[in-house]
Amino acid sequence: MDHPKAVLFDAYGTLFDVYSVGLLAEQLFPGHGQALSVLWRDKQIEYTRLVTTSNDGAHYRPFWELTRAGLRYACKRLGLDLTAEREQQLMNQYRHLSAFPENREVLQALKARRITTGILSNGDPEMLGIAVRSAGLDGLLDHVISVDSVRKYKTHPEAYRLGTQAVGRDARHILFVSCNAWDALAATWYGYRTLWVNRYQLPFEELDTQPTRTGSTLRDVLAFFES
Amino acid sequence: MDHPKAVLFDAYGTLFDVYSVGLLAEQLFPGHGQALSVLWRDKQIEYTRLVTTSNDGAHYRPFWELTRAGLRYACKRLGLDLTAEREQQLMNQYRHLSAFPENREVLQALKARRITTGILSNGDPEMLGIAVRSAGLDGLLDHVISVDSVRKYKTHPEAYRLGTQAVGRDARHILFVSCNAWDALAATWYGYRTLWVNRYQLPFEELDTQPTRTGSTLRDVLAFFES
Structure with missing residues:
Protein backbone atom coordinates (compact mmCIF):
# COMPACT_ATOMS: atom_id res chain seq x y z
CA MET A 1 0.00 0.00 0.00
CA ASP A 17 0.17 13.44 28.89
CA VAL A 18 -3.20 13.66 30.63
CA TYR A 19 -1.78 11.87 33.65
CA SER A 20 0.89 14.53 34.16
CA VAL A 21 -1.63 16.25 36.43
CA GLY A 22 -1.09 13.38 38.86
CA LEU A 23 1.93 15.00 40.50
CA LEU A 24 0.05 18.15 41.49
CA ALA A 25 -2.96 16.03 42.43
CA GLU A 26 -0.73 14.02 44.76
CA GLN A 27 0.63 17.20 46.34
CA LEU A 28 -2.88 18.52 46.93
CA PHE A 29 -4.38 15.17 47.99
CA PRO A 30 -1.56 12.96 49.34
CA GLY A 31 -2.19 9.28 48.64
CA HIS A 32 -4.91 10.02 46.07
CA GLY A 33 -3.05 11.62 43.17
CA GLN A 34 -3.07 8.63 40.87
CA ALA A 35 -6.66 7.61 41.61
CA LEU A 36 -7.78 11.18 41.02
CA SER A 37 -5.97 11.58 37.73
CA VAL A 38 -7.37 8.27 36.41
CA LEU A 39 -10.96 8.89 37.50
CA TRP A 40 -10.81 12.50 36.29
CA ARG A 41 -9.76 11.32 32.85
CA ASP A 42 -12.33 8.52 32.72
CA LYS A 43 -15.13 10.85 33.71
CA GLN A 44 -14.07 13.54 31.25
CA ILE A 45 -14.29 10.99 28.43
CA GLU A 46 -17.57 9.58 29.70
CA TYR A 47 -19.05 13.08 29.67
CA THR A 48 -17.99 13.63 26.05
CA ARG A 49 -20.00 10.53 25.18
CA LEU A 50 -23.06 11.42 27.22
CA VAL A 51 -23.41 14.88 25.70
CA THR A 52 -22.70 13.63 22.19
CA THR A 53 -25.22 10.79 22.24
CA SER A 54 -28.05 12.61 23.93
CA ASN A 55 -30.52 14.68 21.99
CA ASP A 56 -28.38 15.35 18.96
CA GLY A 57 -25.85 17.55 20.69
CA ALA A 58 -28.32 19.75 22.56
CA HIS A 59 -26.26 19.15 25.71
CA TYR A 60 -22.88 19.76 24.10
CA ARG A 61 -20.43 21.70 26.22
CA PRO A 62 -16.81 22.52 25.35
CA PHE A 63 -14.10 20.12 26.45
CA TRP A 64 -12.78 22.59 28.99
CA GLU A 65 -16.12 22.59 30.80
CA LEU A 66 -16.42 18.80 30.68
CA THR A 67 -12.88 18.57 32.02
CA ARG A 68 -13.91 20.73 34.97
CA ALA A 69 -17.09 18.67 35.47
CA GLY A 70 -15.03 15.47 35.44
CA LEU A 71 -12.68 16.88 38.08
CA ARG A 72 -15.57 17.86 40.32
CA TYR A 73 -17.18 14.44 40.00
CA ALA A 74 -13.92 12.62 40.64
CA CYS A 75 -13.23 14.58 43.81
CA LYS A 76 -16.74 13.99 45.15
CA ARG A 77 -16.48 10.31 44.34
CA LEU A 78 -13.14 10.00 46.12
CA GLY A 79 -14.25 12.14 49.05
CA LEU A 80 -11.65 14.85 48.35
CA ASP A 81 -12.29 18.46 49.33
CA LEU A 82 -11.94 20.36 46.06
CA THR A 83 -11.76 23.98 47.16
CA ALA A 84 -12.07 26.71 44.54
CA GLU A 85 -8.35 27.31 44.84
CA ARG A 86 -7.44 23.64 44.31
CA GLU A 87 -9.79 23.42 41.34
CA GLN A 88 -8.11 26.45 39.82
CA GLN A 89 -4.67 24.95 40.36
CA LEU A 90 -5.59 21.59 38.81
CA MET A 91 -7.40 23.14 35.85
CA ASN A 92 -4.45 25.41 35.25
CA GLN A 93 -2.19 22.36 35.26
CA TYR A 94 -4.50 20.70 32.73
CA ARG A 95 -4.07 23.72 30.48
CA HIS A 96 -0.33 23.09 30.46
CA LEU A 97 -0.06 19.31 30.30
CA MET B 1 -48.04 17.95 39.68
CA ASP B 17 -27.89 -6.74 40.48
CA VAL B 18 -25.07 -6.64 37.92
CA TYR B 19 -22.53 -7.05 40.73
CA SER B 20 -24.08 -10.33 41.85
CA VAL B 21 -21.63 -12.00 39.45
CA GLY B 22 -18.89 -10.94 41.85
CA LEU B 23 -19.27 -14.00 44.05
CA LEU B 24 -18.64 -16.46 41.22
CA ALA B 25 -15.91 -14.20 39.88
CA GLU B 26 -14.23 -14.35 43.28
CA GLN B 27 -14.47 -18.15 43.34
CA LEU B 28 -12.92 -18.37 39.87
CA PHE B 29 -10.31 -15.64 40.43
CA PRO B 30 -9.65 -15.36 44.18
CA GLY B 31 -8.79 -11.81 45.21
CA HIS B 32 -10.07 -10.33 41.92
CA GLY B 33 -13.83 -10.90 42.04
CA GLN B 34 -14.81 -7.34 42.87
CA ALA B 35 -12.35 -5.71 40.48
CA LEU B 36 -13.52 -8.00 37.71
CA SER B 37 -17.22 -7.36 38.26
CA VAL B 38 -16.68 -3.59 38.32
CA LEU B 39 -14.44 -3.46 35.24
CA TRP B 40 -16.70 -5.89 33.37
CA ARG B 41 -19.69 -3.66 33.98
CA ASP B 42 -17.81 -0.45 33.08
CA LYS B 43 -16.54 -1.94 29.85
CA GLN B 44 -19.94 -3.35 28.89
CA ILE B 45 -21.43 0.15 29.22
CA GLU B 46 -18.52 1.75 27.40
CA TYR B 47 -19.04 -0.62 24.50
CA THR B 48 -22.74 0.29 24.25
CA ARG B 49 -21.64 3.89 23.80
CA LEU B 50 -18.91 3.18 21.27
CA VAL B 51 -21.17 1.15 18.99
CA THR B 52 -24.04 3.62 19.33
CA THR B 53 -22.03 6.72 18.52
CA SER B 54 -19.97 5.36 15.68
CA ASN B 55 -21.24 5.34 12.11
CA ASP B 56 -24.94 5.54 12.91
CA GLY B 57 -25.27 2.12 14.44
CA ALA B 58 -23.32 0.21 11.77
CA HIS B 59 -21.33 -1.44 14.56
CA TYR B 60 -24.30 -2.28 16.74
CA ARG B 61 -24.18 -5.66 18.44
CA PRO B 62 -26.68 -7.09 20.92
CA PHE B 63 -26.11 -6.50 24.62
CA TRP B 64 -25.30 -10.15 25.19
CA GLU B 65 -22.36 -9.93 22.79
CA LEU B 66 -21.13 -6.66 24.29
CA THR B 67 -21.40 -8.23 27.73
CA ARG B 68 -19.15 -11.05 26.57
CA ALA B 69 -16.74 -8.57 24.94
CA GLY B 70 -16.59 -6.59 28.18
CA LEU B 71 -15.79 -9.75 30.16
CA ARG B 72 -13.00 -10.67 27.78
CA TYR B 73 -11.50 -7.19 27.95
CA ALA B 74 -11.74 -7.04 31.73
CA CYS B 75 -9.95 -10.37 32.16
CA LYS B 76 -7.16 -9.38 29.79
CA ARG B 77 -6.78 -6.05 31.53
CA LEU B 78 -6.57 -7.70 34.95
CA GLY B 79 -4.31 -10.47 33.70
CA LEU B 80 -6.84 -13.21 34.49
CA ASP B 81 -6.91 -16.43 32.49
CA LEU B 82 -10.45 -16.59 31.09
CA THR B 83 -10.75 -20.15 29.82
CA ALA B 84 -13.73 -21.06 27.64
CA GLU B 85 -15.22 -22.88 30.61
CA ARG B 86 -14.88 -19.90 32.96
CA GLU B 87 -16.33 -17.59 30.33
CA GLN B 88 -19.30 -19.90 29.99
CA GLN B 89 -19.81 -20.01 33.75
CA LEU B 90 -19.66 -16.24 34.15
CA MET B 91 -21.91 -15.54 31.17
CA ASN B 92 -24.41 -18.08 32.47
CA GLN B 93 -24.35 -16.31 35.81
CA TYR B 94 -25.00 -13.02 34.02
CA ARG B 95 -28.06 -14.57 32.44
CA HIS B 96 -29.45 -15.24 35.89
CA LEU B 97 -28.49 -12.14 37.86
Whole structure:
Protein backbone atom coordinates (compact mmCIF):
# COMPACT_ATOMS: atom_id res chain seq x y z
CA MET A 1 0.00 0.00 0.00
CA ASP A 2 1.30 3.49 -0.75
CA HIS A 3 2.47 5.78 2.04
CA PRO A 4 -0.09 7.90 3.87
CA LYS A 5 -0.38 11.43 2.52
CA ALA A 6 -1.06 12.96 5.92
CA VAL A 7 -0.82 12.11 9.60
CA LEU A 8 -3.42 13.29 12.09
CA PHE A 9 -2.74 12.95 15.79
CA ASP A 10 -5.10 12.77 18.70
CA ALA A 11 -4.01 15.34 21.30
CA TYR A 12 -5.01 14.41 24.85
CA GLY A 13 -3.32 11.20 25.89
CA THR A 14 -1.39 11.03 22.60
CA LEU A 15 0.66 14.22 22.24
CA PHE A 16 -0.05 15.50 25.74
CA ASP A 17 0.17 13.44 28.89
CA VAL A 18 -3.20 13.66 30.63
CA TYR A 19 -1.78 11.87 33.65
CA SER A 20 0.89 14.53 34.16
CA VAL A 21 -1.63 16.25 36.43
CA GLY A 22 -1.09 13.38 38.86
CA LEU A 23 1.93 15.00 40.50
CA LEU A 24 0.05 18.15 41.49
CA ALA A 25 -2.96 16.03 42.43
CA GLU A 26 -0.73 14.02 44.76
CA GLN A 27 0.63 17.20 46.34
CA LEU A 28 -2.88 18.52 46.93
CA PHE A 29 -4.38 15.17 47.99
CA PRO A 30 -1.56 12.96 49.34
CA GLY A 31 -2.19 9.28 48.64
CA HIS A 32 -4.91 10.02 46.07
CA GLY A 33 -3.05 11.62 43.17
CA GLN A 34 -3.07 8.63 40.87
CA ALA A 35 -6.66 7.61 41.61
CA LEU A 36 -7.78 11.18 41.02
CA SER A 37 -5.97 11.58 37.73
CA VAL A 38 -7.37 8.27 36.41
CA LEU A 39 -10.96 8.89 37.50
CA TRP A 40 -10.81 12.50 36.29
CA ARG A 41 -9.76 11.32 32.85
CA ASP A 42 -12.33 8.52 32.72
CA LYS A 43 -15.13 10.85 33.71
CA GLN A 44 -14.07 13.54 31.25
CA ILE A 45 -14.29 10.99 28.43
CA GLU A 46 -17.57 9.58 29.70
CA TYR A 47 -19.05 13.08 29.67
CA THR A 48 -17.99 13.63 26.05
CA ARG A 49 -20.00 10.53 25.18
CA LEU A 50 -23.06 11.42 27.22
CA VAL A 51 -23.41 14.88 25.70
CA THR A 52 -22.70 13.63 22.19
CA THR A 53 -25.22 10.79 22.24
CA SER A 54 -28.05 12.61 23.93
CA ASN A 55 -30.52 14.68 21.99
CA ASP A 56 -28.38 15.35 18.96
CA GLY A 57 -25.85 17.55 20.69
CA ALA A 58 -28.32 19.75 22.56
CA HIS A 59 -26.26 19.15 25.71
CA TYR A 60 -22.88 19.76 24.10
CA ARG A 61 -20.43 21.70 26.22
CA PRO A 62 -16.81 22.52 25.35
CA PHE A 63 -14.10 20.12 26.45
CA TRP A 64 -12.78 22.59 28.99
CA GLU A 65 -16.12 22.59 30.80
CA LEU A 66 -16.42 18.80 30.68
CA THR A 67 -12.88 18.57 32.02
CA ARG A 68 -13.91 20.73 34.97
CA ALA A 69 -17.09 18.67 35.47
CA GLY A 70 -15.03 15.47 35.44
CA LEU A 71 -12.68 16.88 38.08
CA ARG A 72 -15.57 17.86 40.32
CA TYR A 73 -17.18 14.44 40.00
CA ALA A 74 -13.92 12.62 40.64
CA CYS A 75 -13.23 14.58 43.81
CA LYS A 76 -16.74 13.99 45.15
CA ARG A 77 -16.48 10.31 44.34
CA LEU A 78 -13.14 10.00 46.12
CA GLY A 79 -14.25 12.14 49.05
CA LEU A 80 -11.65 14.85 48.35
CA ASP A 81 -12.29 18.46 49.33
CA LEU A 82 -11.94 20.36 46.06
CA THR A 83 -11.76 23.98 47.16
CA ALA A 84 -12.07 26.71 44.54
CA GLU A 85 -8.35 27.31 44.84
CA ARG A 86 -7.44 23.64 44.31
CA GLU A 87 -9.79 23.42 41.34
CA GLN A 88 -8.11 26.45 39.82
CA GLN A 89 -4.67 24.95 40.36
CA LEU A 90 -5.59 21.59 38.81
CA MET A 91 -7.40 23.14 35.85
CA ASN A 92 -4.45 25.41 35.25
CA GLN A 93 -2.19 22.36 35.26
CA TYR A 94 -4.50 20.70 32.73
CA ARG A 95 -4.07 23.72 30.48
CA HIS A 96 -0.33 23.09 30.46
CA LEU A 97 -0.06 19.31 30.30
CA SER A 98 3.37 17.83 29.65
CA ALA A 99 4.02 16.85 26.05
CA PHE A 100 5.47 13.39 25.45
CA PRO A 101 9.19 13.79 24.74
CA GLU A 102 9.31 12.21 21.27
CA ASN A 103 6.61 14.49 19.81
CA ARG A 104 8.88 17.09 18.30
CA GLU A 105 11.32 14.76 16.60
CA VAL A 106 8.49 12.75 15.04
CA LEU A 107 6.75 15.84 13.73
CA GLN A 108 10.06 17.21 12.46
CA ALA A 109 10.78 13.94 10.64
CA LEU A 110 7.34 14.07 9.02
CA LYS A 111 7.80 17.66 7.93
CA ALA A 112 11.23 16.76 6.50
CA ARG A 113 9.37 14.28 4.28
CA ARG A 114 6.79 16.94 3.36
CA ILE A 115 3.98 14.97 4.95
CA THR A 116 0.89 16.95 5.94
CA THR A 117 0.48 16.91 9.73
CA GLY A 118 -2.31 17.85 12.08
CA ILE A 119 -4.19 17.37 15.31
CA LEU A 120 -7.78 16.14 15.44
CA SER A 121 -8.90 16.56 19.02
CA ASN A 122 -11.83 16.71 21.40
CA GLY A 123 -10.18 19.75 22.95
CA ASP A 124 -11.70 23.13 22.28
CA PRO A 125 -9.72 25.61 20.18
CA GLU A 126 -8.45 27.70 23.08
CA MET A 127 -7.18 24.68 25.05
CA LEU A 128 -5.53 23.26 21.94
CA GLY A 129 -3.90 26.55 21.06
CA ILE A 130 -2.32 26.90 24.47
CA ALA A 131 -1.22 23.25 24.60
CA VAL A 132 0.35 23.38 21.13
CA ARG A 133 2.23 26.62 21.87
CA SER A 134 3.35 25.41 25.31
CA ALA A 135 4.84 22.31 23.70
CA GLY A 136 6.50 24.31 20.92
CA LEU A 137 4.67 22.34 18.24
CA ASP A 138 2.96 25.20 16.42
CA GLY A 139 5.39 25.40 13.51
CA LEU A 140 5.16 21.66 12.93
CA LEU A 141 1.42 21.26 12.44
CA ASP A 142 -0.50 22.11 9.26
CA HIS A 143 -3.90 21.62 10.90
CA VAL A 144 -5.15 21.99 14.46
CA ILE A 145 -8.70 20.69 14.29
CA SER A 146 -11.16 20.82 17.16
CA VAL A 147 -14.45 18.93 17.19
CA ASP A 148 -15.99 22.04 18.71
CA SER A 149 -17.15 23.25 15.28
CA VAL A 150 -19.52 20.27 14.94
CA ARG A 151 -20.39 20.10 18.67
CA LYS A 152 -19.92 16.34 18.65
CA TYR A 153 -17.05 14.52 20.25
CA LYS A 154 -15.12 11.57 18.94
CA THR A 155 -16.16 8.81 18.41
CA HIS A 156 -18.95 10.45 16.40
CA PRO A 157 -18.29 10.17 12.65
CA GLU A 158 -18.90 13.91 12.17
CA ALA A 159 -15.87 14.50 14.39
CA TYR A 160 -13.65 12.19 12.33
CA ARG A 161 -14.96 13.73 9.12
CA LEU A 162 -13.34 17.03 10.09
CA GLY A 163 -9.98 15.39 9.50
CA THR A 164 -10.68 14.25 5.95
CA GLN A 165 -12.25 17.61 5.14
CA ALA A 166 -9.25 19.58 6.41
CA VAL A 167 -6.71 17.40 4.62
CA GLY A 168 -8.82 17.09 1.46
CA ARG A 169 -8.10 13.38 1.12
CA ASP A 170 -10.06 10.20 1.59
CA ALA A 171 -9.58 8.62 5.03
CA ARG A 172 -7.68 5.65 3.61
CA HIS A 173 -4.86 7.99 2.61
CA ILE A 174 -4.57 9.48 6.08
CA LEU A 175 -2.86 7.92 9.08
CA PHE A 176 -4.68 8.61 12.34
CA VAL A 177 -2.60 8.16 15.49
CA SER A 178 -3.97 7.76 18.98
CA CYS A 179 -2.89 6.31 22.30
CA ASN A 180 -6.54 5.87 23.23
CA ALA A 181 -7.74 2.43 22.15
CA TRP A 182 -11.36 3.60 21.70
CA ASP A 183 -10.16 6.41 19.43
CA ALA A 184 -7.97 4.13 17.32
CA LEU A 185 -10.88 1.69 17.09
CA ALA A 186 -13.45 4.23 15.96
CA ALA A 187 -11.03 5.91 13.55
CA THR A 188 -10.48 2.48 12.00
CA TRP A 189 -14.25 2.04 11.73
CA TYR A 190 -14.41 5.44 10.05
CA GLY A 191 -11.90 4.35 7.43
CA TYR A 192 -8.59 5.88 8.49
CA ARG A 193 -5.36 3.97 8.49
CA THR A 194 -4.57 3.82 12.18
CA LEU A 195 -1.71 3.49 14.61
CA TRP A 196 -2.60 2.68 18.19
CA VAL A 197 0.28 3.76 20.40
CA ASN A 198 -0.11 1.47 23.38
CA ARG A 199 1.89 3.41 25.97
CA TYR A 200 0.59 1.54 28.97
CA GLN A 201 0.64 -2.09 27.75
CA LEU A 202 -3.15 -2.35 27.74
CA PRO A 203 -5.31 -4.80 25.80
CA PHE A 204 -7.05 -3.42 22.70
CA GLU A 205 -10.83 -3.18 22.64
CA GLU A 206 -12.59 -6.54 22.19
CA LEU A 207 -14.89 -5.49 19.35
CA ASP A 208 -13.46 -7.56 16.50
CA THR A 209 -11.68 -4.64 14.84
CA GLN A 210 -7.93 -4.07 15.03
CA PRO A 211 -5.97 -0.90 14.29
CA THR A 212 -3.82 -1.03 11.16
CA ARG A 213 -0.77 -1.24 13.41
CA THR A 214 0.07 -1.10 17.10
CA GLY A 215 3.15 0.64 18.43
CA SER A 216 4.62 1.69 21.75
CA THR A 217 5.76 5.28 21.08
CA LEU A 218 4.96 7.97 18.53
CA ARG A 219 8.19 7.05 16.74
CA ASP A 220 6.32 4.08 15.31
CA VAL A 221 4.53 6.55 13.03
CA LEU A 222 7.70 6.74 10.95
CA ALA A 223 7.60 3.04 10.06
CA PHE A 224 4.56 3.78 7.87
CA PHE A 225 6.89 5.71 5.57
CA GLU A 226 9.80 3.29 5.42
CA SER A 227 8.60 0.22 3.57
CA MET B 1 -48.04 17.95 39.68
CA ASP B 2 -50.34 15.01 38.94
CA HIS B 3 -49.18 11.45 39.53
CA PRO B 4 -47.24 9.66 36.80
CA LYS B 5 -49.42 7.49 34.57
CA ALA B 6 -46.73 4.85 34.10
CA VAL B 7 -43.42 3.74 35.58
CA LEU B 8 -40.59 2.43 33.43
CA PHE B 9 -37.63 0.75 35.06
CA ASP B 10 -34.12 0.30 33.83
CA ALA B 11 -33.19 -3.39 34.19
CA TYR B 12 -29.46 -3.98 34.63
CA GLY B 13 -28.26 -2.36 37.83
CA THR B 14 -31.80 -1.29 38.75
CA LEU B 15 -34.00 -4.41 38.91
CA PHE B 16 -31.14 -6.88 38.55
CA ASP B 17 -27.89 -6.74 40.48
CA VAL B 18 -25.07 -6.64 37.92
CA TYR B 19 -22.53 -7.05 40.73
CA SER B 20 -24.08 -10.33 41.85
CA VAL B 21 -21.63 -12.00 39.45
CA GLY B 22 -18.89 -10.94 41.85
CA LEU B 23 -19.27 -14.00 44.05
CA LEU B 24 -18.64 -16.46 41.22
CA ALA B 25 -15.91 -14.20 39.88
CA GLU B 26 -14.23 -14.35 43.28
CA GLN B 27 -14.47 -18.15 43.34
CA LEU B 28 -12.92 -18.37 39.87
CA PHE B 29 -10.31 -15.64 40.43
CA PRO B 30 -9.65 -15.36 44.18
CA GLY B 31 -8.79 -11.81 45.21
CA HIS B 32 -10.07 -10.33 41.92
CA GLY B 33 -13.83 -10.90 42.04
CA GLN B 34 -14.81 -7.34 42.87
CA ALA B 35 -12.35 -5.71 40.48
CA LEU B 36 -13.52 -8.00 37.71
CA SER B 37 -17.22 -7.36 38.26
CA VAL B 38 -16.68 -3.59 38.32
CA LEU B 39 -14.44 -3.46 35.24
CA TRP B 40 -16.70 -5.89 33.37
CA ARG B 41 -19.69 -3.66 33.98
CA ASP B 42 -17.81 -0.45 33.08
CA LYS B 43 -16.54 -1.94 29.85
CA GLN B 44 -19.94 -3.35 28.89
CA ILE B 45 -21.43 0.15 29.22
CA GLU B 46 -18.52 1.75 27.40
CA TYR B 47 -19.04 -0.62 24.50
CA THR B 48 -22.74 0.29 24.25
CA ARG B 49 -21.64 3.89 23.80
CA LEU B 50 -18.91 3.18 21.27
CA VAL B 51 -21.17 1.15 18.99
CA THR B 52 -24.04 3.62 19.33
CA THR B 53 -22.03 6.72 18.52
CA SER B 54 -19.97 5.36 15.68
CA ASN B 55 -21.24 5.34 12.11
CA ASP B 56 -24.94 5.54 12.91
CA GLY B 57 -25.27 2.12 14.44
CA ALA B 58 -23.32 0.21 11.77
CA HIS B 59 -21.33 -1.44 14.56
CA TYR B 60 -24.30 -2.28 16.74
CA ARG B 61 -24.18 -5.66 18.44
CA PRO B 62 -26.68 -7.09 20.92
CA PHE B 63 -26.11 -6.50 24.62
CA TRP B 64 -25.30 -10.15 25.19
CA GLU B 65 -22.36 -9.93 22.79
CA LEU B 66 -21.13 -6.66 24.29
CA THR B 67 -21.40 -8.23 27.73
CA ARG B 68 -19.15 -11.05 26.57
CA ALA B 69 -16.74 -8.57 24.94
CA GLY B 70 -16.59 -6.59 28.18
CA LEU B 71 -15.79 -9.75 30.16
CA ARG B 72 -13.00 -10.67 27.78
CA TYR B 73 -11.50 -7.19 27.95
CA ALA B 74 -11.74 -7.04 31.73
CA CYS B 75 -9.95 -10.37 32.16
CA LYS B 76 -7.16 -9.38 29.79
CA ARG B 77 -6.78 -6.05 31.53
CA LEU B 78 -6.57 -7.70 34.95
CA GLY B 79 -4.31 -10.47 33.70
CA LEU B 80 -6.84 -13.21 34.49
CA ASP B 81 -6.91 -16.43 32.49
CA LEU B 82 -10.45 -16.59 31.09
CA THR B 83 -10.75 -20.15 29.82
CA ALA B 84 -13.73 -21.06 27.64
CA GLU B 85 -15.22 -22.88 30.61
CA ARG B 86 -14.88 -19.90 32.96
CA GLU B 87 -16.33 -17.59 30.33
CA GLN B 88 -19.30 -19.90 29.99
CA GLN B 89 -19.81 -20.01 33.75
CA LEU B 90 -19.66 -16.24 34.15
CA MET B 91 -21.91 -15.54 31.17
CA ASN B 92 -24.41 -18.08 32.47
CA GLN B 93 -24.35 -16.31 35.81
CA TYR B 94 -25.00 -13.02 34.02
CA ARG B 95 -28.06 -14.57 32.44
CA HIS B 96 -29.45 -15.24 35.89
CA LEU B 97 -28.49 -12.14 37.86
CA SER B 98 -30.00 -11.72 41.31
CA ALA B 99 -33.01 -9.44 41.45
CA PHE B 100 -33.02 -6.78 44.15
CA PRO B 101 -35.31 -7.96 46.94
CA GLU B 102 -37.80 -5.07 46.97
CA ASN B 103 -38.64 -5.39 43.24
CA ARG B 104 -41.71 -7.56 43.59
CA GLU B 105 -43.44 -5.62 46.35
CA VAL B 106 -42.91 -2.33 44.52
CA LEU B 107 -44.30 -3.70 41.26
CA GLN B 108 -47.21 -5.28 43.13
CA ALA B 109 -48.00 -1.98 44.84
CA LEU B 110 -47.96 -0.21 41.46
CA LYS B 111 -50.24 -2.79 39.90
CA ALA B 112 -52.61 -2.50 42.90
CA ARG B 113 -52.91 1.19 41.96
CA ARG B 114 -53.48 0.28 38.29
CA ILE B 115 -50.30 2.04 37.20
CA THR B 116 -48.80 0.93 33.88
CA THR B 117 -45.39 -0.69 34.48
CA GLY B 118 -42.53 -1.66 32.23
CA ILE B 119 -38.85 -2.19 31.64
CA LEU B 120 -36.84 -0.08 29.20
CA SER B 121 -33.48 -1.74 28.90
CA ASN B 122 -30.26 -2.05 26.93
CA GLY B 123 -30.62 -5.81 27.28
CA ASP B 124 -31.63 -7.79 24.22
CA PRO B 125 -35.05 -9.48 24.24
CA GLU B 126 -33.80 -12.96 25.05
CA MET B 127 -31.68 -11.81 28.02
CA LEU B 128 -34.55 -9.71 29.32
CA GLY B 129 -37.06 -12.53 28.96
CA ILE B 130 -34.92 -14.92 30.98
CA ALA B 131 -34.10 -12.34 33.65
CA VAL B 132 -37.74 -11.32 34.08
CA ARG B 133 -38.94 -14.92 34.35
CA SER B 134 -36.11 -15.91 36.70
CA ALA B 135 -37.11 -13.09 39.03
CA GLY B 136 -40.81 -13.96 38.81
CA LEU B 137 -41.67 -10.48 37.54
CA ASP B 138 -43.42 -11.44 34.30
CA GLY B 139 -46.97 -11.01 35.56
CA LEU B 140 -46.18 -7.59 36.98
CA LEU B 141 -44.89 -5.83 33.88
CA ASP B 142 -47.06 -4.42 31.08
CA HIS B 143 -44.09 -3.70 28.81
CA VAL B 144 -40.66 -5.28 28.45
CA ILE B 145 -38.90 -2.98 25.99
CA SER B 146 -35.46 -3.65 24.53
CA VAL B 147 -33.45 -1.04 22.64
CA ASP B 148 -32.52 -3.83 20.23
CA SER B 149 -35.33 -2.84 17.86
CA VAL B 150 -33.68 0.52 17.15
CA ARG B 151 -30.09 -0.81 17.40
CA LYS B 152 -29.08 2.16 19.56
CA TYR B 153 -28.34 1.97 23.25
CA LYS B 154 -29.32 4.38 25.93
CA THR B 155 -28.46 7.24 26.24
CA HIS B 156 -29.51 7.72 22.60
CA PRO B 157 -32.88 9.51 22.39
CA GLU B 158 -34.24 6.87 20.02
CA ALA B 159 -33.81 4.36 22.83
CA TYR B 160 -35.74 6.52 25.32
CA ARG B 161 -38.41 7.18 22.70
CA LEU B 162 -39.33 3.48 22.76
CA GLY B 163 -40.72 4.04 26.24
CA THR B 164 -43.07 6.86 25.32
CA GLN B 165 -44.17 4.99 22.21
CA ALA B 166 -44.98 1.80 24.14
CA VAL B 167 -46.87 3.62 26.88
CA GLY B 168 -48.56 6.04 24.48
CA ARG B 169 -47.97 9.02 26.76
CA ASP B 170 -45.73 12.05 26.71
CA ALA B 171 -42.51 11.57 28.67
CA ARG B 172 -43.55 14.06 31.35
CA HIS B 173 -46.35 11.71 32.40
CA ILE B 174 -43.99 8.75 32.79
CA LEU B 175 -41.66 8.09 35.70
CA PHE B 176 -38.35 6.57 34.62
CA VAL B 177 -36.41 4.79 37.35
CA SER B 178 -32.73 3.92 37.21
CA CYS B 179 -29.91 3.20 39.61
CA ASN B 180 -27.44 4.32 36.95
CA ALA B 181 -26.76 8.03 37.28
CA TRP B 182 -25.99 8.45 33.56
CA ASP B 183 -29.32 6.81 32.70
CA ALA B 184 -31.31 8.97 35.11
CA LEU B 185 -29.49 12.02 33.74
CA ALA B 186 -30.19 11.30 30.09
CA ALA B 187 -33.81 10.26 30.77
CA THR B 188 -34.25 13.64 32.48
CA TRP B 189 -32.76 15.33 29.42
CA TYR B 190 -35.20 13.37 27.28
CA GLY B 191 -38.14 14.70 29.29
CA TYR B 192 -39.11 11.89 31.65
CA ARG B 193 -39.84 12.42 35.27
CA THR B 194 -37.00 10.55 36.92
CA LEU B 195 -36.03 8.76 40.08
CA TRP B 196 -32.36 8.03 40.57
CA VAL B 197 -32.03 5.18 43.05
CA ASN B 198 -28.61 5.80 44.51
CA ARG B 199 -27.88 2.35 45.93
CA TYR B 200 -24.18 2.90 46.42
CA GLN B 201 -24.07 6.44 47.87
CA LEU B 202 -22.40 7.87 44.79
CA PRO B 203 -22.37 11.50 43.64
CA PHE B 204 -24.71 12.36 40.76
CA GLU B 205 -23.25 13.41 37.41
CA GLU B 206 -21.81 16.95 37.38
CA LEU B 207 -23.60 18.15 34.24
CA ASP B 208 -25.95 20.75 35.75
CA THR B 209 -29.04 18.55 35.49
CA GLN B 210 -30.63 16.78 38.45
CA PRO B 211 -33.11 13.89 38.44
CA THR B 212 -36.62 14.78 39.58
CA ARG B 213 -35.92 12.92 42.81
CA THR B 214 -33.19 10.80 44.35
CA GLY B 215 -33.90 7.74 46.48
CA SER B 216 -32.04 4.86 48.04
CA THR B 217 -34.24 1.85 47.16
CA LEU B 218 -36.94 1.09 44.59
CA ARG B 219 -39.52 1.66 47.34
CA ASP B 220 -38.99 5.37 46.80
CA VAL B 221 -40.97 4.99 43.58
CA LEU B 222 -44.13 4.80 45.67
CA ALA B 223 -43.65 8.29 47.12
CA PHE B 224 -44.47 9.67 43.66
CA PHE B 225 -48.04 8.41 44.18
CA GLU B 226 -48.59 9.53 47.75
CA SER B 227 -48.64 13.31 47.74
